Amino acid sequence: MTLLLLLVIYLAFISLGLPDPLLGAAWPVIQEDIEAPLEAAGYLFMIISAGTIISSLLSGRVIKRFGTEKVTFASVLLTAGALLGFYFAPSIIWLVLFAIPLGLGAGAVDTALNDYVALHYKAHHMSWLHSFWGVGATLGPIIMAQFITGQQAWRNGYLTIAGIQFALATILFFSFPLWKRVAQNRSRTLNETTEEIHNEVHENTKHTKPLQIKGVKFALLSFLFYCGVETTVGLWGSSFLVNVKELSASSAAQWVSLYWGGLTVGRFVTGFVTFKWSNRILIRIGQIIALVGAVLLVLPFPTTFSLAGFIMIGFGLAPIFPCMLHETPTRFGKTHSQTIMGYQMALAYTGSTFLPPILGMIASHSTIAIFPFLIVIYIAIMLLCSEQLNRLLGKKKLVSKEI
Template sequence: MATYFIIIIYLAFISLGLPDSLLGAAWPVMQLDYGAPLDMAGWLFMSIAAGTIVSSLASGAVIRRFGTGKVTLVSCLMTACALIGFGMAPSVMWLFVFAIPLGLGGGSVDAALNNYVAAYYKAHHMNWLHCFWGVGATLSPMIMAQFMAGDSSWRQGYLTISGIQFVLVVILLLSLPLWDKVASSTASAIKEGPDSRNVKDLSEDETVKPLHIRGVKLSLAAFLFYCGVEATLGLWGSSFLVNEKSAAPDMAAQAISLYFAGITLGRFIAGFITFKLSNRALIRAGQITALSGTLLLCLPLSSGFSVAAFMLVGLGLAPIYPSMLHETPLRFGKKHSQTIMGYQMAIAYTGSTFIPPLLGYMASSLTIGILPLFILISVAAMVFSSERLNAFFSMKHALDNSEAKSPLL
């Protein structure tokens, strides 16, 4: 039963990735149809992100009341309906209206599924699930391109993606009784494998507010800088190559494709590595790899080396995000993990929404050549936060062990 159920969750992660890259793929044609300015897409993106942040912050209380299965079902229904709205919107203002349920639905289901998998499945599933998110994010522009290349319009592309979402809604509705059964039958999974350890602290005290649990703020900082790095390099990397390395635009576009391919491939490979290494080891290895790629990007070398640096950074980033998510119940206890997971998702979206525009603002005043230094500082901040967090839990684990071995007085 658990095997079939994880397949449903994999499908849900593909569905989660489908809307994320749809607006960017369709906007060049949507802009002409609506007669909208180019930067209107940025405001739409921020409106969706705002809804995602709000729903992520509220996800802990909502899921505790209604359960993961029902929240996932309703969230997917909201995104499916919102995509129909995008496909039928008569004006740009209606796009902003439908951006609200699209963002709210995306944030809730993201936090719900990540916490469920972190609590009841092993680490390799978390890496592979985020790899499948990349599959969804890759498929939707391809589907949209097919419609825009033929006689159909971008509206048909949105309606088709919405139809795929509605198929998932039906599957989730039929599988609704399985959520609690699978959770009960797989509750021991978190205690198996190289991540096994018993974290005992005030996180198990329900009277303590999640943000007051030691280590939570360091974890949030790591998520903020991770998503800032991932989104900033994806958004501005091509401009850096063209303007600073004199690369051809098509080569720069291919470099960004290789960057995201490195993230997707890296997560697929990381899923196998989790059978031998713990989440903590994977996070550290990924950070070292990303730091090495960033240092290579800082060197005054040709564009070919910069492209290689992009892929190296992508490979390094790959296991960090899913591994940090999977660590949440282990670090902070299962009682508060859903609320903390929502905080982490909210701060992650905050990083990917606001840090790339920060670089854009700085580059407009200076030069896009500051990108490598900006990425290097952000990666260093992520490593610092993560290592401080590791040091805290290592010290705490040692103290717990010494107390357990001390003779009773």
């Protein structure tokens, strides 16, 4: 029973990842079809991200009132309706309108399922959960590429993804009794554990000022630029390949799907590698691999090197986000970890919301060829902040030993 529900949740997270890269993969064709300016994709992405932030902030109250299963069902239904709206949208104004429910639905699903798995399942289930998001993010551009090959039929790609979402909403609706049974089986133990954790956190975080802890600001900047890199590559990668490398829109979408594929495979692999290597080492290695991949996009090499660059960026980014989250209590102590975790997620959303449109605005006044240069800059800043944080933490350990 518990395993069956976990399968439903994994399917939900695959569906959560499916729409995320669609806009970037299809934008070269959408832009031409509706005669929109290049930077409009950045504005659409900002609207979707803003909806995600708002629904994430409000989801706690909503979940408490209606339950995880109902919120997840309603959110997937909202997302499916928004994607169907993209299929019918005759102009950029309608895309803007449907981007709002698309973001609201995605944020609620993300928060609801993360919270549920954290409460009802073990840590490794959470790790694989985010890998399944990568499966969806990889399949999304592949599905879109099949429709825009030769036909420019991006609308049919959105229609197909919308159909998948409606199918999942149906599965979620009929799984309601399953959620209740699993919750009833675990409720007594979870209530006791949750109450103990809440009391401990309330006492430990009282009267603290976590932003004054050395290294916190560098950690926040690392999250800002990580999410900036991940979303910027996903949003503008296809446009770069079409306009600079002169690939077809369908080929570009397939190449970008390999970026998401590298991210997905990397996270599966990371789950096993963590048994031998520390989070700090994996973060550093991932950042270096991503930086090398970005440099490959800058250099005037044959197009195949660009393919390798996209895969390397995805594979390099894979361990960074989950390892940075997991490292938070080790870096700053359990007393402050929950508060700092909230700050980190806020900066992560900020990076994914504002950094991709910055590239779009600059490119609209110059050229999309600046794409790899900005990616190199973002990754380099993230690496420098991470290493500065490691240096400060190293000094802190030395001081504590001397005392």
